Amino acid sequence: MEHATQVELGHTLLTYIDKGEQARSAAPFANPVRDYICRDQAGRERDLLFRDHPLIPGMTADLPNPGDFFTNDFTGRPILVVRGKDGKVNAFLNVCRHRGAKLATADLAQGCAQTGGSFTCPYHGWAYGLDGRLLGVRDADAFGEVDRSTHGLRRLAAVERNGFIWVRPGGEETFDPDALLGTLASEMAAYGFERYSHYETRTLRRAMNWKLVIGTFLEGYHIKVLHRNTVAPLLLGAQTSFDPYGRHVRMAVPRAGFETLRETPEHERDVLKHTAVVYELFPNTVLVWQGDHMETWRVFPGKTPDESVMHASLYIPEPALTDKAKRHWDRNMKLLLDTVEKEDFPLGEDMQRGFHSGAQDHLLFGRNEPALAHFHRSVHEALGLQEA
Numbered sequence: 001m002e003h004a005t006q007v008e009l010g011h012t013l014l015t016y017i018d019k020g021e022q023a024r025s026a027a028p029f030a031n032p033v034r035d036y037i038c039r040d041q042a043g044r045e046r047d048l049l050f051r052d053h054p055l056i057p058g059m060t061a062d063l064p065n066p067g068d069f070f071t072n073d074f075t076g077r078p079i080l081v082v083r084g085k086d087g088k089v090n091a092f093l094n095v096c097r098h099r100g101a102k103l104a105t106a107d108l109a110q111g112c113a114q115t116g117g118s119f120t121c122p123y124h125g126w127a128y129g130l131d132g133r134l135l136g137v138r139d140a141d142a143f144g145e146v147d148r149s150t151h152g153l154r155r156l157a158a159v160e161r162n163g164f165i166w167v168r169p170g171g172e173e174t175f176d177p178d179a180l181l182g183t184l185a186s187e188m189a190a191y192g193f194e195r196y197s198h199y200e201t202r203t204l205r206r207a208m209n210w211k212l213v214i215g216t217f218l219e220g221y222h223i224k225v226l227h228r229n230t231v232a233p234l235l236l237g238a239q240t241s242f243d244p245y246g247r248h249v250r251m252a253v254p255r256a257g258f259e260t261l262r263e264t265p266e267h268e269r270d271v272l273k274h275t276a277v278v279y280e281l282f283p284n285t286v287l288v289w290q291g292d293h294m295e296t297w298r299v300f301p302g303k304t305p306d307e308s309v310m311h312a313s314l315y316i317p318e319p320a321l322t323d324k325a326k327r328h329w330d331r332n333m334k335l336l337l338d339t340v341e342k343e344d345f346p347l348g349e350d351m352q353r354g355f356h357s358g359a360q361d362h363l364l365f366g367r368n369e370p371a372l373a374h375f376h377r378s379v380h381e382a383l384g385l386q387e388a
Contacts (some may be wrong), residue, residue: 001289002190006271009241010261013254013275016239022220022368023242023251029373030362033355036209042305044383045210049283050075051170053382054157054180056285056298057081058108058165061198061315063089067130068112071105074300074309075169079156080104082115084130091158091167092132096121097151103128108311109203128153163193181281184245188279193294199320199329201313202337206345208352210284210301210308211379216344217278217286217297218371220253226343231335235276242370247282247378251371255291280371282378292317293329295336306352312337 001009016022034041057072058081069082071094080094080103094103101123106113118135119128125138132153137146157168161177162185168175178185206213223237234256241252253276261269277289286297299310314333320326365373380386 001187001272001277003267005187005190007266007269009252009275010266010269010271012241013239013252013258013271014262016241017236017254017259020238022238022240023370024367025242025370025373026367028367029365029369029376031365031373031376032362033360035376035379036212036352036355037305039305041383041385042301045379046076046301048383049379050300051077052168053283054159054166054168054175054177055283056164056281056296057167059196059198059296059313059315060160060163060165060194061196062108062112062165064112064197065114067114067116069104069106069115070108070112072108077169078102079167079169080119080153081158081165081167082130085117089158089160089165090131091156092153093156095154096123096126096128097134097153098124098126098137103153107203108201108313111198111201162189163191163196164188181248182246184248184250184279187250191289191294193315196294196315196317197319199293199314199316200333201311202333203309204312204341204345205302205307205309206349207306208308208345208348209305210299210310211376212348212352213297213299213308213310213345214280214284214286214375215372216340216348217288218249218251218280218375219365219369220251221366221368223253226347227339230339230343242374244374247382249278249280249371249374251278251280252276253278278371280375282375283382290332293332312340 058070062070063083066083066085066087069080072079078094079091081091084090096103101121103119103121127136129135132155134148134151137143155172157172157174159166159177166177181188220237220240223232223235236254236258239254243250255274258274261274272289273291279287284299288295294315296313297310299308302308316329320329
């Protein structure tokens with residue numbers, strides 16, 4: 001975040017603290033329960049949001065060296081992302097062109113894998129380069145003249161920009177991440193995430209709709225109640241800001257002690273150090289800036305509307321090379337997971353079950369939950385759904 005934007009955000013949050021207020025929408029928003037349980041809508045979401053729409057399956061830090069790769073099956077399409085010998089990130093369907101076998105497996109929870117110079121199919125040994133070219137066919141004379149130029153891996157559009165790796169799961173149609181982010185692009189660039197290191201990723205599967213997972217991060221209303229014994233003492237959840245950027249969202253929550261910034265001249269204020277900043281990058285990525293590091297939550301639908309799978313990752317400003325540093329980041333990772341795994345997600349799974357009870361036909365988001373309403377309106381807009 002640029003310093004001028006930090007100063008502006010600091011003024012907004014100090015005003016909210018002084019007045020005991022927070023960002024509010026013009027009116028409450030009724031979100032239909034069908035958003036979370038309808039199979040037809042889940043199918044449209046998978047087609048339009050998780051196939052056609054560019055997503056962020058990883059960060060620059062996840063592929064530090066040529067030959068590093070990871071795979072992702074969560075969109076419903078098997079995806080292989082690899083850094084080529086030229087340093088460029090490539091993405092392909094993770095499918096051998098001979099008989100359709102999966103070429104490689106490397107979930108980010110195990111860290112990126114290293115392939116060297118090629119991928120070899122485990123079924124019949126066909127080999128492919130880091131650029132997707134078909135390099136070799138075992139017993140080639142049995143296949144006649146195989147046109148290697150047309151039997152390479154199916155390429156997917158991929159762009160690396162400002163520390164983010166973007167991939168369009170649905171095909172090769174090009175896109176511009178800056179155009180997707182709009183006015184938020186320069187703010188993302190200012191963080192310098194391309195210089196960060198990956199510390200740890202966990203793969204989590206929960207019995208709740210993917211949008212319910214995203215919603216966990218988009219309001220501070222629940223902090224004083226659900227998190228009263230964990231993170232509530234650390235955050236001023238009732239004084240949150242909200243800024244929409246097209247379909248994306250920025251929500252900032254001041255930390256306890258935020259008011260000490262008044263004692264610092266504006267040109268010296270480090271607002272980010274005293275703030276938890278939440279970005280929802282449409283449709284399925286949540287970034288949480290935590291003062292000196294970043295968390296990401298990349299959330300995908302499961303096999304039914306009642307399931308989701310996600311990567312929860314921690315990225316840090318420099319590699320953890322000492323035991324002291326590792327203990328520090330282990331504590332941060334534990335806090336990151338404990339809060340949601342012990343408090344947010346069990347309650348979310350209860351909610352998901354409750355949606356099938358017929359007790360309600362909509363959820364009511366208050367004026368004090370503007371980011372949540374904005375996210376769901378954005379989903380409806382992208383799917384071409386009428387407001388309830």
